[in-house]
Structure formats: structure tokens, C-alpha cells
Amino acid sequence: MTEPGLIELDRGVPSPVGTLTDRLFDALQRxxxxxxxxxxxxxxxxxxxxRHGVSRGSLREAIARLxxxxxxxxxxxxxxxxxxxxxxxxxxxFQLREAxxxxxxxxxxxxxxxxxxxxxxxxxxxxxxxxxxxxxQAYFQKQGDLDFHFRIVQGSKNRQLxxxxxxxxxHLLRMYRVQFGMRxxxxxxxxxxxxYLLSALRSRDPEMAELVMRQHVRSSRRNLxxxxx
Amino acid sequence: MTEPGLIELDRGVPSPVGTLTDRLFDALQRxxxxxxxxxxxxxxxxxxxxRHGVSRGSLREAIARLxxxxxxxxxxxxxxxxxxxxxxxxxxxFQLREAxxxxxxxxxxxxxxxxxxxxxxxxxxxxxxxxxxxxxQAYFQKQGDLDFHFRIVQGSKNRQLxxxxxxxxxHLLRMYRVQFGMRxxxxxxxxxxxxYLLSALRSRDPEMAELVMRQHVRSSRRNLxxxxx
DNA sequence: TTTGCATGAGGTGTTGACACTTTGCTTGCG
DNA sequence: CGCAAGCAAAGTGTCAACACCTCATGCAAA
Numbered sequence: 135m136t137e138p139g140l141i142e143l144d145r146g147v148p149s150p151v152g153t154l155t156d157r158l159f160d161a162l163q164r165x166x167x168x169x170x171x172x173x174x175x176x177x178x179x180x181x182x183x184x185r186h187g188v189s190r191g192s193l194r195e196a197i198a199r200l201x202x203x204x205x206x207x208x209x210x211x212x213x214x215x216x217x218x219x220x221x222x223x224x225x226x227x228f229q230l231r232e233a234x235x236x237x238x239x240x241x242x243x244x245x246x247x248x249x250x251x252x253x254x255x256x257x258x259x260x261x262x263x264x265x266x267x268x269x270x271q272a273y274f275q276k277q278g279d280l281d282f283h284f285r286i287v288q289g290s291k292n293r294q295l296x297x298x299x300x301x302x303x304x305h306l307l308r309m310y311r312v313q314f315g316m317r318x319x320x321x322x323x324x325x326x327x328x329x330y331l332l333s334a335l336r337s338r339d340p341e342m343a344e345l346v347m348r349q350h351v352r353s354s355r356r357n358l359x360x361x362x363x
Numbered sequence: 364m365t366e367p368g369l370i371e372l373d374r375g376v377p378s379p380v381g382t383l384t385d386r387l388f389d390a391l392q393r394x395x396x397x398x399x400x401x402x403x404x405x406x407x408x409x410x411x412x413x414r415h416g417v418s419r420g421s422l423r424e425a426i427a428r429l430x431x432x433x434x435x436x437x438x439x440x441x442x443x444x445x446x447x448x449x450x451x452x453x454x455x456x457f458q459l460r461e462a463x464x465x466x467x468x469x470x471x472x473x474x475x476x477x478x479x480x481x482x483x484x485x486x487x488x489x490x491x492x493x494x495x496x497x498x499x500q501a502y503f504q505k506q507g508d509l510d511f512h513f514r515i516v517q518g519s520k521n522r523q524l525x526x527x528x529x530x531x532x533x534h535l536l537r538m539y540r541v542q543f544g545m546r547x548x549x550x551x552x553x554x555x556x557x558x559y560l561l562s563a564l565r566s567r568d569p570e571m572a573e574l575v576m577r578q579h580v581r582s583s584r585r586n587l588x589x590x591x592x
Numbered sequence: 593t594t595t596g597c598a599t600g601a602g603g604t605g606t607t608g609a610c611a612c613t614t615t616g617c618t619t620g621c622g
Numbered sequence: 623c624g625c626a627a628g629c630a631a632a633g634t635g636t637c638a639a640c641a642c643c644t645c646a647t648g649c650a651a652a
Contacts, residue, residue: 192606292459
């Protein structure tokens with residue numbers, strides 16, 4: 135629920151938090167994820183800098199960070215473009231997730247505290263209610279799913295995994311969800327799989343947790359492949 | 364054998380390849396991996412810029428890329444420091460590798476061409492000879508091991524995996540190998556495990572390939588944990 | 593002696609300007 | 623009419639200078 139606040143740039147107040155490059159990075163990242171900057175569109179440094187009332191230097195540093203997140207691609211002397219998510223790349227991302235989140239679940243089964251697991255259970259219960267009431271269908275359910283996976287990764291207590299999935303690649307996944315936002319017929323099934331995973335965590339069974347998580351991500355991928363064909 | 368050339372900065376010739384930031388990045392990366400810039404040491408932008416005869420702007424972009432590779436850590440208004448590899452973080456990196464390279468091996472079992480697999484076999488045969496002759500013990504064997512894993516990842520044909528392991532995190536692994544360079548008693552065992560993996564690839568058995576690779580990385584990790592204790 | 597604040601130096605964040613590269617169009621020649 | 627060389631505009635790479643922040647040093651007051 136309380137996702138680390140995205141700072142709005144270009145508002146009345148000059149957002150007195152973080153460095154200028156930080157705020158620029160957040161603003162651009164949001165713009166790309168939401169689709170305001172279309173996939174594959176070219177980024178003109180002078181124009182963007184003018185639009186945001188910022189020098190090119192700061193903008194270039196922000197773009198460098200976006201490049202590290204794989205949200206933009208840059209070629210020397212040719213400039214930067216917003217990344218394009220092809221079908222193949224989406225599938226590759228899901229293969230990456232299968233491996234990484236599977237390992238995260240395995241580690242989480244041993245590293246999460248009882249309190250964290252209980253909190254996860256509460257979150258799931260809430261999701262269940264939302265699904266029953268069929269309210270906030272699209273957005274909230276997807277956000278909920280993201281929250282769930284987010285917490286598992288955090289629960290692994292592995293800083294490499296956390297940095298990679300919750301900071302570096304997190305926004306790329308959000309971009310996929312926002313822009314490819316296919317209505318999830320898989321919603322109820324995904325909810326069940328989340329509960330299986332919760333059981334594995336409660337049993338402190340690493341092997342089972344990894345198995346369930348991998349199967350879960352793989353199902354999502356298969357669903358995606360089918361929808362793309 | 365033919366690792367993409369590291370460009371030497373500060374030589375007679377002005378290295379007429381790539382942008383200045385690129386060359387700076389390569390030079391700093393090498394310096395960090397080799398230990399010339401000690402772990403945890405602070406990076407003074409003015410001094411480094413002067414030493415390399417470069418403006419601070421270019422240097423800052425190079426540092427931003429190093430940060431993306433996790434080779435340096437930066438805090439606002441406090442500057443950048445070379446990353447410190449603690450024992451815990453090393454273990455976390457190996458857990459990451461187990462997941463990622465396991466998946467890479469799985470995919471490679473289906474995606475690699477027969478020619479690529481044959482070339483891998485030739486590489487392994489060469490390693491075997493080197494081990495027999497006990498020559499070039501430390502460096503070449505470690506480099507050989509890195510080459511082997513490098514090729515498996517490339518063989519997965521998954522651009523996400525390749526970018527992550529062969530570009531983003533590759534140098535962090537090299538840094539560990541160079542600086543923690545423990546003599547590998549495990550050398551012969553690792554060689555055998557590599558051959559098991561080759562067999563799995565030849566059989567086009569994804570399940571087995573992933574299993575062997577994960578076991579291989581896990582053994583390395585256990586060996587590391589033991590050596591650290 | 594110790595605590596607190598002022599001050600200065602060093603360092604980082606940010607900016608505007610300059611130089612080179614790319615690109616699309618124009619112009620002149622075959 | 624087609625094509626190559628050249629030119630102009632836009633864009634990226636690089637730089638030096640300015641503004642703000644942090645930290646350490648020293649001085650003054652309790």
C-alpha cells in the first residue's frame with residue numbers, strides 16, 4: 135500500500151527532497167512506466183532539459199540511471215531512446231523472474247520472520263476480499279500482485295536479489311504491467327498460487343517455496359505467450 | 364581467450380576508440396577489479412579527474428556506470444567509495460549466480476547450436492591439458508573457469524541474462540576472483556563438474572543442465588564459506 | 593575542561609558554453 | 623534525371639566555472 139513515494143516534478147512546490155537528478159530520475163521513470171513517453175521514442179536532451187527547466191548535465195545523469203534500469207537505451211553520438219518491449223524480451227524477462235523469484239522464495243522460507251509471514255497472510259486475505267467484491271479489478275489487483283512478489287523478495291534478506299528486483303528491474307516490470315495491462319482472467323488462479331506459496335513459507339519449506347514460485351511465474355509466462363499469439 | 368579488449372587510458376596514443384567516458388569507465392573498472400583502487404576507498408572527483416586529465420563531468424558519468432555495475436556506491440553530497448565485498452555479500456552473490464546460471468544452463472541446453480557445444484568441448488579439453496601439466500595454475504585456470512561460465516550464459520540466448528551476467532555483474536565477479544584469489548584445491552572437481560554439464564548440454568537435457576549447474580555453483584559457495592571460516 | 597557556534601577549506605551538485613558528430617537537404621556535376 | 627560532394631541545422635560529448643553542502647578546525651562562553 136505504501137509504496138515509496140514517487141516525487142512529482144514540475145509542481146508548484148520545488149519538491150525539497152533529494153537531489154535534482156534524483157527528482158528528474160523519478161519523474162522520467164514515472165513518465166516512461168505510465169507510457170507518457172512512448173516506447174521507442176527518441177529523447178532529445180535539449181528539449182527535455184528545457185521542458186523540465188533543468189540543465190543538460192543533470193538530465194544526462196538521470197538518463198544514465200534510466201539506462202541502468204534498462205528503461206532507456208543509449209548509443210554513442212546517436213542519443214537515447216525509450217526501450218521497446220518486444221514479445222521475445224517480455225518472455226525473457228519472465229524467465230529471469232522465474233529464476234530470481236524462485237531463489238527469493240527459497241531463501242524467504244528460511245529468512246522471513248513469523249511476523250512478516252503473518253503480514254503477508256493479512257495482505258493475501260485483503261486481496262481475497264477485493265476479488266470477491268470484484269472491485270478495483272484491473273489496477274488494484276495488479277498492484278496487489280506486485281506488492282506480494284515485492285514482499286517475498288524483501289523477505290529473502292538477500293541484498294543482491296533485493297537491489298536487482300526491487301530497485302534495478304522493478305520499474306521495467308511495472309512498465310510491462312501498466313502498458314500491456316491485459317485483463318487477468320488468471321486473477322483467481324494467481325490468488326490461489328499465492329496462497330500455496332504462503333503455505334510453503336509457513337511450513338518453512340524452501341524446496342517447496344521455490345517450486346511453487348517458479349511454477350507460478352511460469353504460468354504467468356505461459357498465459358502471456360498465449361495472449362500474445 | 365579473446366576477452367573484449369580493455370582499453371588502456373593514459374598511454375601515448377589517445378586510444379581512438381569509443382567515447383571518453385567509455386575509456387574512463389574501462390580504466391576505472393580495471394583499476395577497481397585489479398585492486399589498484401582499494402575496497403572502501405573514497406573517490407575524490409577533482410583528484411581523479413586531474414590524474415586522468417579529464418573534466419569532472421565525464422568522470423561523473425563514468426562513476427555513474429560503475430555504480431550501475433555495483434562496483435562503487437554513491438551517497439548524495441558525500442561522494443563515491445569503492446564497494447566493499449563482505450563475506451555475507453559474497454555468499455549472496457553466489458546465491459544469485461546459482462539461480463541465474465542455473466536458468467542459463469537450462470536455456471542453453473535447448474538454445475545452443477551444435478557448433479557452440481563442440482567449441483565448448485574443445486575449450487574444456489584445453490583446460491584439461493592445462494590442469495594435467497599444472498601450468499599457469501592460478502590465473503589461467505580461473506580465467507578458464509570464467510570463460511566457461513561466460514559461454515554458457517551466452518548460449519542461453521536470453522538477452523536479459525546475458526546483459527545481467529556478462530555486462531552488469533561480470534566485473535564484480537572478476538573482482539572477487541582477482542582479489543580473493545584463493546588457490547583452488549577445487550580445481551579438478553570443478554573441471555569434472557564442467558564436463559558433467561557439457562554432457563547434459565550434448566544430451567539436450569535442460570532439467571539436468573540446470574541441476575548440474577546449480578550444484579556446481581553451490582559447491583563453489585560451500586567451498587568459499589568453508590575457506591572464510 | 594567542555595560544549596557550542598562560527599569559519600574556512602574541500603568536495604559535490606548544477607549550470608551554460610564550446611567542439612565535434614550525425615543527418616537531411618541543397619547544389620553542382622556526370 | 624540520378625548521384626555524389628558539400629553545407630547547414632540539430633544533437634551529443636566535453637569542459638570550466640559557480641553554488642551549495644559537509645566536515646574539520648579553532649575560538650569563545652559556560
